[in-house]
Amino acid sequence: MSLPHAILTALLEKPSSGLELTRRFDRSIGYFWSATHQQIYRELGKLEQAGLIRALPAPATPVRGQKKEYEVLSAGREELADWTRRAEDPKPIRSALLLRLRAAAVVGTEGMADELRRHLELHRAQLDEYLAMERRQFPPERDSEADRLRHLVLRGGIELERFWMAWLTEALEGLGVLDDPDD
Amino acid sequence: MSLPHAILTALLEKPSSGLELTRRFDRSIGYFWSATHQQIYRELGKLEQAGLIRALPAPATPVRGQKKEYEVLSAGREELADWTRRAEDPKPIRSALLLRLRAAAVVGTEGMADELRRHLELHRAQLDEYLAMERRQFPPERDSEADRLRHLVLRGGIELERFWMAWLTEALEGLGVLDDPDD
């Protein structure tokens, strides 16, 4: 049950419409909890019904195609604060790539090296993007408590990408040895 | 679409019944792609209908409560081999904990340190379990290609746990400074 809380966080950072939220999910918050616009609109409806957020003063009857901004109500802020304190176990890892390598142990590794290289490139690109964000958003002089926390979250993403790059590199070395008996 | 492939891999490693698969998912394969027995039974039905696996010679009418073993057919093996070669992008990270820390940047960090310590302990326990598996399953003398690949997958899990422990430790230091002005 994290999507509603992701939305509450985003709306507290800045009241927004559904489409604006979608865009922000494509950038910052979505790096750790992605969501499509369909999910977001549905969830905005639920949050409004539950009295955790409300649409800002809008034209009499808000219709399809017309912008609708939301802000968080105090009940929403409380729910979010509760959530940060609640005990919630980490979910087990889900990696299709690890799984695929394990499948390759049974049916053969032919063709996997290309895919691993492709993933390595994707993770390198993601890492570069995070590092650029880090330079832009967290220059040394910004050092409020909120900044430190957001920076910590971003460093989590950075280190995760570094982990994947290291692992993929190791995997490719392993495969290389197997695929090129010349070594 | 990874669950069916996880099941095919498990069944190739050893033909099994639904319950046996469930148990093995609780141990090895499930560490990277978990599944409940309900998912597994549903998926076994689909795989059988699709002609990728079949139930081993069983009593005339296999009934509820009676064990039913499955094995992979050649079509299943081919599908699995195809899957290892297919291009499939990594899914973006989904971490409720990173998200919660980001929420805490808005609503306050009170009470989060306990939760971070709890997670640190859980990851430490998981790491210990992986390391025990590594000692048991991959002693130096085992070194076939399949063993090397499975070992690589396990090392992925190990390094991921180490990543989380390092990040949580850093996060706690950060919070500690904020929560204990004595430092």
Added chain:
DNA sequence: GATATCATGTAAGGTGTTACATGATTAG
């Protein structure tokens, strides 16, 4: 007035989770 873009939404299907139901087998 046609086209592109902004903005909100519906529908359908797949996947995952939780709770419950039911028969077979074994141990006391």
Added chain:
DNA sequence: CTAATCATGTAACACCTTACATGATATC
């Protein structure tokens, strides 16, 4: 013959994904 456990399954719901639908607004 009772209880525990093994084993397979159903049902309902939450969540996520993909494709499509529709109205509003700006631009040429």
